[in-house]
Each structure stands twice: as structure tokens, then as C-alpha cells.
Amino acid sequence: MSSKSRQKQPTFKAVAANDDLKYKRKYKELKKKIREMEEENEKLSLKLTRAKKNIQRLKIERSFLFDRLEQSQPTNESESDTTSSPPRAIDSEEDLSSSAEELLEDHHRTGKRKKQNRDPNAPKRPRNAFLMYCKSQRDQAREENQNKGFQDVTRILSQKWKDLPNEEKQKYYDMYNKEKERYEIEMSSYVGTSSQFGYIQPEESTRNEVITRFDNNVSNHHHHNDISGERSSLTTAETSRVATTSTLESPYNNNHSYEQYIDENERGIGSEYEEEEFVETKDDVKLDIGGDDYESDTDSEMVDELAADINDNNKRRHSKAEREEAMECEDEVRMEEDDENEKKDNEGEAADSKEENLVNETGTSENDEI
DNA sequence: GAGCCTTTGAAGGAA
DNA sequence: TTCCTTCAAAGGCTC
Numbered sequence: 595m596s597s598k599s600r601q602k603q604p605t606f607k608a609v610a611a612n613d614d615l616k617y618k619r620k621y622k623e624l625k626k627k628i629r630e631m632e633e634e635n636e637k638l639s640l641k642l643t644r645a646k647k648n649i650q651r652l653k654i655e656r657s658f659l660f661d662r663l664e665q666s667q668p669t670n671e672s673e674s675d676t677t678s679s680p681p682r683a684i685d686s687e688e689d690l691s692s693s694a695e696e697l698l699e700d701h702h703r704t705g706k707r708k709k710q711n712r713d714p715n716a717p718k719r720p721r722n723a724f725l726m727y728c729k730s731q732r733d734q735a736r737e738e739n740q741n742k743g744f745q746d747v748t749r750i751l752s753q754k755w756k757d758l759p760n761e762e763k764q765k766y767y768d769m770y771n772k773e774k775e776r777y778e779i780e781m782s783s784y785v786g787t788s789s790q791f792g793y794i795q796p797e798e799s800t801r802n803e804v805i806t807r808f809d810n811n812v813s814n815h816h817h818h819n820d821i822s823g824e825r826s827s828l829t830t831a832e833t834s835r836v837a838t839t840s841t842l843e844s845p846y847n848n849n850h851s852y853e854q855y856i857d858e859n860e861r862g863i864g865s866e867y868e869e870e871e872f873v874e875t876k877d878d879v880k881l882d883i884g885g886d887d888y889e890s891d892t893d894s895e896m897v898d899e900l901a902a903d904i905n906d907n908n909k910r911r912h913s914k915a916e917r918e919e920a921m922e923c924e925d926e927v928r929m930e931e932d933d934e935n936e937k938k939d940n941e942g943e944a945a946d947s948k949e950e951n952l953v954n955e956t957g958t959s960e961n962d963e964i
Numbered sequence: 965g966a967g968c969c970t971t972t973g974a975a976g977g978a979a
Numbered sequence: 980t981t982c983c984t985t986c987a988a989a990g991g992c993t994c
Contacts (some may be wrong), residue, residue: 719987724972732989744990745970752971770973 607940614936618929640782717780720773723766727755 721729728751735747735754742750755763 719985720974721987722973725988728971728988743969744992748970748989755972774974 614933717777720770720777723763723770724752724755726766726769726773727751727758727763 728748731751731754732747735751739747739750
């Protein structure tokens with residue numbers, strides 16, 4: 595009996611050690627997963643920040659366009675009443691309103707939008723599952739239906755698509771999801787780049803057409819007249835700064851007055867709501883680059899300051915990574931020490947039980963002898 | 965060279 | 980929420 599228990603002892607220990615190893619492995623896996631989730635979370639936060647900034651910009655743009663439309667409305671009515679008035683030189687307000695209204699009316703009436711010159715640098719929209727299917731099957735379908743035209747082949751493919759079992763379709767939906775991910779990633783880092791094409795936001799072509807028409811009118815007008823009031827001040831007050839910022843970050847490269855409007859709104863001249871939103875946006879930027887304030891007056895200084903901050907931030911990140919690594923090493927060392935201690939304890943226990951067994955055995959033999 | 969034809973499906977805006 | 984529109988792809992055809 596005692597010899598059996600002696601044989602079982604190391605097996606039990608081996609199992610316990612095995613369990614420990616398992617837990618250790620599991621612990622490491624979980625730690626890795628947490629790290630991955632944190633990284634993903636960081637990415638998503640960045641994406642959210644960008645989206646917020648974009649929304650803020652669009653809000654300002656919208657209020658700008660509505661302001662222009664509202665301001666120009668009464669002028670138009672009075673103009674239409676005075677039929678005998680002599681023809682005037684270009685009136686930016688009138689031209690703007692007629693262009694914008696015409697465009698908006700056109701859009702509402704037809705419900706269709708004219709095709710836009712899309713920025714060739716803009717990411718392509720993802721192809722849906724059916725288009726993926728067409729791409730892979732079209733050649734074969736054309737070979738099978740050589741006498742049929744292109745549209746007919748598409749029609750055949752659509753019929754085939756409908757008849758396709760869901761498991762087969764799933765393959766193409768997966769492909770679509772991958773394309774979609776690619777598109778989202780590209781869009782998150784995409785800022786309108788080409789001044790030739792302007793900044794054309796997907797699904798925002800009408801808005802941009804209005805803006806383009808407006809700014810064409812404004813720029814034309816500036817060559818002919820000196821406008822008094824708001825727009826004049828808009829175009830002259832901070833031209834140099836706007837020119838710099840527009841080349842640095844503006845998607846609307848030709849729009850000084852428009853840029854100026856955005857710029858002023860973003861610095862808090864707009865409504866309280868906008869101001870509040872702007873503070874949030876600026877805070878987001880601070881978060882992105884390390885949480886410091888920027889006090890530079892000029893753009894070049896600000897760029898230097900930003901670069902310095904990014905370097906600092908990289909250093910911080912680097913040291914953070916090092917700290918994490920060191921902590922991990924410490925954990926591992928601690929775990930190894932624990933293991934060793936446990937091993938020693940187990941060995942001690944084994945020795946004790948061995949001694950106990952020996953005592954018991956000797957005890958029984960003595961008794962036998964007696 | 966631009967736009968149309970055909971199809972499905974995703975996405976976004978308007979009502 | 981529903982409806983409508985646009986845009987992705989393919990290549991030939993028309994203006």
C-alpha cells in the first residue's frame with residue numbers, strides 16, 4: 595500500500611505542475627488579448643476623433659451656406675420687382691443665391707445629381723458582393739453566351755446570383771467585408787488632396803457644387819468690385835494666414851473667403867454650440883499628440899511645436915513600451931520564483947512524508963519483532 | 965471622351 | 980422608418 599502511494603506521489607505533482615503551466619500559458623494569452631484589445635480601442639478612438647472633426651467642419655459649412663441663402667433671399671425678391679432697373683454689374687450675393695438656389699431646386703426637382711469630377715486620389719467605394727461575383731464569373735458567362743450582349747450577360751449573372759446558395763454567396767459577402775474594411779481605413783486617413791479637383795466628399799457632391807459655384811462667383815467678383823462689409827473683411831483680414839493654413843490642411847484649396855469663414859468659426863466666432871464643439875475638437879487634437887497647449891502665433895511655429903510634441907510623444911510611448919516590457923519581465927521572474935518556492939515546499943513535504951513512512955515502517959517492524 | 969446600358973447591394977439623405 | 984438616389988464593376992455603343 596505504502597509503495598503504491600509512493601508511486602502515485604510524483605504523478606500527482608506532475609499533474610499539478612502541468613496545471614500551473616496551463617494557467618501560466620492562459621494568463622499570458624489573456625494578457626496578450628487585453629493588449630490587442632487596447633490597441634484596437636486606441637485605433638477606434640482615433641477614428642472617432644477624426645469623424646467628429648469632420649462632422650464639426652460639415653456643420654460649419656452647412657451654417658455658412660444657409661446664412662448665404664438667407665441673406666440673399668430678400669435681395670432677389672426686390673430685384674424681381676424692379677423690372678425697369680438698369681442692368682447691373684455682377685452682384686456676388688445675387689449670383690451666389692441664384693446659383694445656389696438653382697442648384698438646390700434642380701436637385702429637389704429631379705432628385706438626381708450631376709456626375710462629379712471625383713478626386714482620383716479618393717479611395718474607391720467597396721464593391722458589393724454581387725459585383726464581386728460578377729467580376730469572378732463574367733468571363734465564364736461571356737464564353738457560355740458569346741452571342742449575347744454585355745447587358746444580357748449582366749442579366750444572366752444576376753439570375754445566377756439569385757439562384758446561388760447562401761453558403762456560396764457568403765464567400766462574396768466576406769470579400770465585400772474585406773473591401774469595406776480597406777475602404778474605411780483608407781477613408782479615415784484620406785483628406786481631399788487634389789486642388790485640381792477640389793475636395794469632393796463622397797455623398798456630398800451637391801453641397802460641394804454649391805460651394806464651388808459660390809466661390810467662383812466670389813472670386814470673379816473680387817476681380818471687378820470691392821465689396822463692402824462682411825465678405826470683403828473675410829477676404830482681406832487674414833489672407834496670409836488662411837493661405838498658409840489652406841495649403842497645409844484645407845480640402846478647399848481655392849476658397850479663401852470660405853476658408854476664412856471656417857477659420858473664424860473654428861476660432862469661436864460662431865454660435866456657442868460651435869464654440870463648445872470646437873473646444874472639444876481642439877482637445878481631441880491635444881489628446882492625439884500628447885495633451886499640450888499650443889501658443890504659437892504663426893503656422894510655421896505651430897508646425898515646429900507640433901513636430902516637437904510628436905517626438906516627445908514618441909519618446910513617451912517608447913518609454914511606456916519599455917516600462918510594460920520590464921513589468922512583464924518582473925512578472926515572469928516573480929512567477930518563476932513562486933514556482934521554485936512551490937517546488938521546494940513540495941520537495942520538503944515529500945521528504946517529510948518519506949520520513950513519516952520510514953518511521954511508520956520501522957515502527958511496524960519493531961512491533962512485529964516484539 | 966463622356967455618358968448610357970444592365971444588375972445588386974450598400975450607404976446616405978429626404979420626407 | 981421608408982423611399983429614393985448614387986455609386987461601385989464590366990465593355991460596347993452612341994453622340
